[in-house]
Amino acid sequence: MNPYHNYIFLNEINNEIKLKIKKIKKLSVIYFDENSTIFNEINCKIIRNFCKNIKVPFYIMNSIKKAVKYKANGTYIEANNRRVVINKYPKLKIIGSAHNNLDYYFKLKQKCMMIMLSPLFYNKKYSQHKILNTTKFRLITKDWRTSCCALGGINMNNIKKIKLIRTANIAYRSAIYP
Numbered sequence: 001m002n003p004y005h006n007y008i009f010l011n012e013i014n015n016e017i018k019l020k021i022k023k024i025k026k027l028s029v030i031y032f033d034e035n036s037t038i039f040n041e042i043n044c045k046i047i048r049n050f051c052k053n054i055k056v057p058f059y060i061m062n063s064i065k066k067a068v069k070y071k072a073n074g075t076y077i078e079a080n081n082r083r084v085v086i087n088k089y090p091k092l093k094i095i096g097s098a099h100n101n102l103d104y105y106f107k108l109k110q111k112c113m114m115i116m117l118s119p120l121f122y123n124k125k126y127s128q129h130k131i132l133n134t135t136k137f138r139l140i141t142k143d144w145r146t147s148c149c150a151l152g153g154i155n156m157n158n159i160k161k162i163k164l165i166r167t168a169n170i171a172y173r174s175a176i177y178p
Contacts, residue, residue, distance in 0.1 A: 007059075007095075007116070007149060007171035012043050013050055025102070026174045028057040030095075030171075044070055059095060067092060068070075076111060079103045085110040096152065099130075108146070108152060115172050117141060119152025119163075128167070134164040141167075 005026040010017070011034055021027065031044050042062065048070055051058040057073040060066045063086060067075040074093030079083065087094060096112035098104045099119075106108050107115045117140060122131050131153070132140070141148045151167035152163055162170055 004170045005168055007151075007169065009171065009173040010047055011040075013047050018131035020052065028059060028073075030059040030061060031072075032061040032076075035097075039066065042178045044121075048072065064089070064092065064094075077107070077112065082106050087111060088169050095149075104140075104144065112146065114147045114149055115144070116149040116151040116169075117151075120150045120165075121153030121155075123159065125152075134161055141165075 005028070005177055006024050007028050008021065008024075008029055009030050009032050011032055021029075023171060029047060031047050033039055041103065044066075048058050056087060059074045059076045060072045061076045062078060062081055064075050066072075068089060070091075074095060076085045076095045077097065079097040079099050082114065085094060094105035094112045095114050096110060097118060098107055099117070104115060104117075113143075114158075117132065117137060119125070119130060120137055122134055137150065147169065149171050150165060150167050151171040153170040154162070154170055159170075
């Protein structure tokens with residue numbers, strides 16, 4: 001599909017999504033729950049077992065405890081989560097999300113190994129004036145010491161524009177769901 005390492009956000013999985021995922025070469029799956037007050041253990045276990053079967057890394061959003069409990073490879077921390085993270089598990093990887101340089105410094109304090117910068121392109125969640133596009137993305141990330149990832153609004157129509165930002169990682173949800 002593309003030369004990038006793909007991070008895919010999933011909250012459920014079906015046969016159509018499984019077929020799409022199996023075609024992707026470099027892949028990691030991040031389990032997120034849209035309703036953050038109730039954690040869906042069944043969907044988490046199904047996605048974890050699917051990842052284990054196809055041998056791809058599995059991450060859980062916003063919780064080191066759940067990442068350890070469900071034997072995930074790491075955790076993904078959202079941009080609005082600014083709590084200090086104490087990682088007692090050296091094998092557990094932490095990925096963070098940021099919207100600007102201020103968020104980036106919070107993610108450095110949280111010891112994130114990679115930081116996803118969003119939103120790169122237009123999507124339903126963000127208004128038109130909050131979009132970074134390729135030029136702003138490159139300006140913001142040019143001095144970053146950690147590896148960065150493009151996140152937000154990435155689909156099959158604009159995936160060719162990602163070559164302009166010179167990143168090895170992309171993260172998306174909309175390209176997988178029908």
